[in-house]
Amino acid sequence: MYGYVRPFVPELKVREHEMYRAVYCGLCRALGGTGGQGARMTLSYDLTFLCAFRMAAEGTLPEYERRRCVMHMREKRLTVKPNPCMLYGAVASVLIAKAKLDDDLKDENGAKKIRAGASLPFVRRMLARAEKRSAVFPEGADRDIFDLLGNLSAMEEAGCVSADETAGAFGEVLSYIFSAGLEGSAKTLCEKAGDACGRFIYICDAADDLASDMEKKRYNPLAAGWGELAAENGELSPLLKDSLRISLPLTLSEMGEAAEALDPAHPMTPVIKNIVYLGMPRTMNGILDKKNCESRSVPKGKIE
Secondary structure, X not given: OOOOOOOOHHHOOHHHHHHHHHHHHHHHHHHHHHHOHHHHHHOOHHHHHHHHHHHHHHOOXXXXXXXXXXXXXXXXXXXXXXXXXXXXXXXXXXXXXXXXXXXXXXXXXXXXXXXXXXXXXXXXXXXXXXXXXXXXXXXXXXXXXXXXXXXXXXXXXXXXXXXXXXXXXXXXXXXXXXXXXXXXXXXXXXHHHHHHHHHHHHXXXXXXXXXXXXXXOOOOHHHHHHHHHHEEOOEEOHHHHHXXXXXXXXXXXXXXXXXXXXXXXXXXXXXHHHHHHHHHHHHHHHHHHOOOOOOOOOOOOOOO
């Protein structure tokens, strides 16, 4: 996905870091088991957060085992065993990858568009295999998600000048993905967290890509709304930075409300709070300051 939703590892306890890494490795394993080995390429920190949050919201306790894999042959690593939350995250990950390729085919040119077109048949097969193997993904959810993404695409193609509206539309997408198939308080919590997470990711991505999008004349909600005031000397303007330093923490406060409503005794809750209160603000500040930002500098499939 995007890689903006990650923990601040130095502030995690050793056992919390082990548990987070176990969810990450467990999602990788679930991807291989549902979508085939190629599906592992869709592994991301954002979907790792989704798996952890759904487990905490549902009260699903992770079960662990130690396993070797191709990337870590010398030692066995703690891994979360497959459970409905992990399998759900695997299918969602492949589905989002399919949507991203569709978007690249519409918006990109040159080599990136060619790569997207060449990858699309493989991703379609992965998605078909994942949906067939995973009974935890609600029937028809893929159509609902693509419909919601279609609404967002229509707004972007129309050149929507309100970043709040387009970010809200992406928030609806992640709200649905986080909560599909759940009921009661778990559904409410996941809807709230997914909506705030989606709006945060969308604005961070827009800020991160602003200079590149303006140079290549691609749609960017911040550029569309702020015009010439959006950038200064090829970077985010001080005025836009100040605005985002006010608005993004408000979005994070909504995620904080959802995190605080989780069972404090659940093993994933401290990890989730670290991500919300430390990891995501650090990502935000890194993008706005253009320093210490790991969102694009660390390979998406690597965690130590």
